[in-house]
Amino acid sequence: MRNPLLSLCLLVVFISCKENKDNSTEEREVKKDTLVEKIEVKIPSNGRTDRDLSDIKFVEQEELIPFLKAYGENNPESIVDVETEFGSFRIELFPGPVLHRANFLRLAKLDYFNTTVFHRVDSDFVIQGGNSDRMATHEFRRAVGDYLIPNESTPKYPHDYAMVSAAKYAEQNVSNASSPFEFFVVTKPDGAYHLDGKHTVFGRVIDGMDVVEIIDDLETDDSEWPLKNVGMDMKVIR
Template sequence: MKTAYRFVFVILIITTIVACKNDSKSKPDSKSQNTKVENKDKIPKVKIPAGGENDVDVSHIKTLTQETLENYLKSYEIKNPETIVEVKTRFGDFKIQLFVAERLHRVNFIRLTKLGYFDDTFFHRVDSGFVVQGGNSDKPSTQKLRAKIGDYLIPNEYNPLHKNKYGFVGMAKPTSQKVSNASSPFEFYIVVKKDGAHHLDKEFTVFGRVIEGMDVVEKISQVEADASEWPIKNIQMDVNVLR
């Protein structure tokens, strides 16, 4: 009788072990799942971390200098001929046509758009009845992107056919720039003064115009700003190349 009980007990143990092994095979392996997520293709734009942390990946960005700027942009232009970009904001979307004549400014803007630089910035200056300005922020990640993209200025490309009319787009100058009319590569402005801002002509390069959604730009120009013309509530932008 004892021998029979022992035999049944052994059979039960073997059955339990086999069942446990089969059950473990039916469950997904958490390590293999994590590997699949990590191996996904990276999107071409920089992925901006929430809150403006410093851990934005800039490893794929080539750093330009004043000496390498023009040759690089002229080479970049060959495979990047686009002239239409779309700017998305919480007030709506608008489109900008970039002029071919101001080639360095256009190509630089397209490059920064494709790198995702502008997606990490705000419309940081609002002067109602004059201009709205974008391309900067107070986030550490923005400064990290700027440092990686390069410390350079874009030579002035003044064109008498493209002046500071209502709805036209120009590049700002660094506040420290007193020697020439070269442009900042990072900050652009849109004229909202109905009769234009022609006192800016020649000193600032106009390189595009809003072709759709100027009512959205007008809404941005009416937001409340502090004494430094920085909007009380940040206006994030998402800029994409259309064609």
């Protein structure tokens, strides 16, 4: 079950709440903030990463944009497979959100996502991944950098069903900048368009939405963390 001490240091990133919920967005945010400290969840059994992180360049906010632009030019791939215990699904990354595509590819190639789980499931709204209570995840975050990605949302990429978008910090984020580490897949059949402009869509699931839907149906606790952790093995294909 979740260690309360680890919970205190867990980077909590929320995405905007579902439209037409019983409570207002503000009320739900307060409710969830209260529940996070009270709900216990299972911690994955593996702890520290065996990977040597010393070769990872630490990126600061001031150098982020030129760094990611250069990385994107040198890494043109756009297809990523996400394997889970329920099967795999394939993500196509859009070229438009240059910084988000480059950042996602970088983390995938570094194997960061392989230390994480789908830690939030809000059925018929989103599944969210890229975080965990594993020490390996937090070691990776400390090695990768301390930055936020500028919002790159565009009307060209709305939050349709199956779209992949970036999570963000809920507080003191008037620019709607993105977390570099967490992403979500829209599972709302008629889209989640109230998120447009607030979050940056940078890809879509082009195959395997049936697997995403299995994860979307998992039982969760009151903080929307699945009762059974669902890890991922992410591979850049081409």
